Amino acid sequence: MLKNKRRNLYFVSFMLILCVILSACQKKEYQDINAAIADNAKIGENVFIDDVEVSGLSVQETLDALKRKHTKELKEMSITVKTDSKKVNVTGDKLPVTFADEEIVLEALKLSKYCPGNNSEGRQLYTNKIVDEKELEKVLSVLTAPLNKGSLDAQASYDKSAEGSFSYTEEQCGECVDLVDAAKQLSACINEGRNEIQAKMKAVNPKYTLSDAQNDNMLISEFTTSFAGETYSRANRVHNIQKAASLIDGVRLDVDEEFDMNKILGDRNRANGWKEATGIRDGKYVEEYGGGVCQVSTTLYNAVLMADLEVTDRSHHSWPLGYIDVGRDATISTGGPNFKFKNNSDVPITVSAITDTEKKAVTVRIYGRKSKEFASITLTSKKTGTLDDLGDEIVVDKSLPSGKKEVEREKRIGVVAKTYKEYRDEKGQIIRKEEVTTDKYRSVKGLIRVASDVNDDAVATSTTQYEEGSTLHEWSDYFSNFEE
16 A cells, blocks of 8 residues: 555656656747747757758847848749740749748747757758749749740731732731749749749730731722813823822821821922922912822812711812812812811721823722721712802003903802712612712902903903003912912
């Protein structure tokens, strides 16, 4: 009985001593790194984290040591990302890689007190690497760009030498790194210590195909005027028509871009290669540089209307002309009236202007994307009224020989004209009809010069003394500018 009591006493004593020893070896556990720092906790003896000895270091000292270790590790990390024909090297310091330093330090603080007899070997801990794969995808999109092969969109090129035709370049597919797959591979590579991955490539389709290019450069309108006949086909006038047509031929307008005829043609003068031909100034025909260019602007104007583009600046001539229906002309002159229009369609357009000297005709075509709302537009115009006859003004010109009578300016009775667009479907049926313009060509008073001895009833009712060298200003003010 006594032996049992002694035996129990020894056991209790042993357990008490063991508890004291275990209690002495046990460390305080921390759940928060800031609490450990505030408590000035230190790492126990014989502790290594990622092969860095941190024994006896404070928490902050340990974190700083690990930061130096990991910064160096990332700089020295190099992973090759390759395809079948290319490769790039990616260094760890450019990647979104972080280390769970605080977590591993808290684990180190939990280690029991070092007892040489029981744990004589060093306590080695390793930090988890954390890779943000979504952020890694963004980084890889830049770093792996040299491995990509860009796609090529189809191209359309206007060929002046082929009289308005287009040549096309087909689209080409490209390829790029599959960033999702590359990020997963690279993340595994970082954690496993490997230094190479084979990038998976995926196709990159072009945004603009040959079919798109062809659809966006179709003929949407065409208009031709003739310069046959003795008046319109004089050599200098034809030269000016050819020159003007060549300058606008191939002009391409982006969406919302404005075409400016005077800006494209430049000043019409001898220095710029223009020739003298018939135009209108002060209510009469005269010879000036650029005569005939208005036929090109008029032809373009009609093609623009038929393409349903927005006309932003247009003026008609002083009177209707023989090569175009009334109400459908567009006059221009250097420093004066201009012709402008805006590309209000959904795609760029190209202007084609071709002069045929054998057929004595100039043709303007507009290329772009055909409308889904209508198949074509036809133009009609008609005279809707006349203006007052202003008669003739008779002036006595003492410089004229006896009995001489000269018509300085022919009188013209003004007219009013309306122009319409007729929108048609594929079968040629009219969908709708819209008025484009109402033009008023003002009446022109005639001007007749007579010698002082001419006996004419008109002289008695309307006479003005006209001295040689003087100028009649009223008609210069009446007519805006020289009309080419």
